[in-house]
Amino acid sequence: MRAAPVPTSPARPSGASASPPVSSRASPSRVADRSESVKRPIGVFDSGVGGLSILRALRAELPLEDFIYVADSGFAPYGERDDAFVIERAQRITRHLLGPNHLPIKTLVVACNTATAAAIALLRQGFPTLPIVGVEPALKPAVAVTHTRRIGVLATRGTLASQKFKALLSSLAGQAEFVCTPCDGLADAIERHDTAQIEALCAQYIRATGQFGIQNGEIDTLVLGCTHYPFAGDVFQSLVGPDVHLIDNGEPVARQTRRVLPHLAADANAGQVTLCATGDKTALAHACEHWLGWQLPVQSLTL
The missing domain is CATH 3.40.50.1860 (Rossmann fold)
Known part of the structure; x- marks a missing residue:
């Protein structure tokens, strides 16, 4: 089920690039691939609610895109875990976001400094066709x-x-x-x-x-x-x-995500946000409302 649109979503920034038109000579398979990519969401994950600060910047930069946000709160905090643990969680979440129970993501944002430092190189090796954006202290x-x-x-x-x-x-x-x-x-x-x-x-x-x-x-x-x-x-x-x-690092990460997206969403309607939590989903819903002013349901996730 698609989540309700986030209230007061900003319009596409002036001068932002739109998806280029598909050539009339493009093969049906290429047109289908592009159409599917346009519709696919952007995946974002963090150990908890911190990545909401990145999600806020992403939605300001890319208001027409759909997002799936995973708070791995059942296994937080990452900052006090060893690398092997963080790598395993990052790989597990990425596999989940790529399907098969929903439309697979077209880009992944690792919205956690600790997970970026520990796991992003291995994620890029393990998922070579998926554009992956990490965060680092600015x-x-x-x-x-x-x-x-x-x-x-x-x-x-x-x-x-x-x-x-x-x-x-x-x-x-x-x-x-x-x-x-x-x-x-x-x-x-x-x-x-x-x-x-x-x-x-x-x-x-x-x-x-x-x-x-x-x-x-x-x-x-x-x-x-x-x-x-x-x-x-x-x-x-x-x-x-x-x-x-x-x-x-919110704005730099959002700009980099725009740069690596295979295709920008073309729907004139505001994008949708789906929130998921491996821990207390009420805590994520409250954090989203408290920190961002968004009232959204949260799905429980077992990974």
């Missing part, structure tokens, strides 16, 4: 905006310890100083909507990261390196002050 955008050349990075231990993150950090050596802080428990507090705990942990990790400001020697840019953390963005901004840049 260090490059942070380098582009910092003036003091000191950047704070908040992320899970799994992300900070990953070889993928270390390689990214190494590639930017000399361009800025990065102060990285693991944020144990913050993603879980955001999952629970525990406002008091969110505020306490945010304050603790900001203190641990250093002095924020726009003077020489101060940290003037803060990277929110977990997809959960944008939902605490207002708390972080109040702690570091209005002059400090907060950077997340």
Whole structure:
């Protein structure tokens, strides 16, 4: 069953590219393949509700597309699991999103920094015909905006310890100083909507990261390196002050997804969103309404 459209979906951005017309000389099979691809949804998954921040950016960039969002909340959090566990979950979810019980996805967005670091290379090897977009802490955008050349990075231990993150950090050596802080428990507090705990942990990790400001020697840019953390963005901004840049990866991921899509949806109606959870589906529904203002049903998923 197709989910109800998300309320107040934005129109296609001005100047956005439309699907190119199919040539009249195209073979029936090619026309059928393209038509099927246009109708297929985009799959998005995270360990819980954090990926909703990516889904929000995706819908703003691609308002006509259908999405299937899987919250693997029955096995969360990923940030404190070993790589083998995260890889197995990522592969299992991807196989599910490719069918056979529903229209298979045309593109996959791994909306989790930990899963991207641990599993995306193996996912691309295992599913070579599927365009796959991952997320990573937005260090490059942070380098582009910092003036003091000191950047704070908040992320899970799994992300900070990953070889993928270390390689990214190494590639930017000399361009800025990065102060990285693991944020144990913050993603879980955001999952629970525990406002008091969110505020306490945010304050603790900001203190641990250093002095924020726009003077020489101060940290003037803060990277929110977990997809959960944008939902605490207002708390972080109040702690570091209005002059400090907060950077997340929602918009870059959405733009990259547009670039890799095999075909854009052509339906003039707003796209549909289907929510699924391997854990408490009520928690995902509440998070979607609380963080995004969307009232949508959630399907239970056993994987």
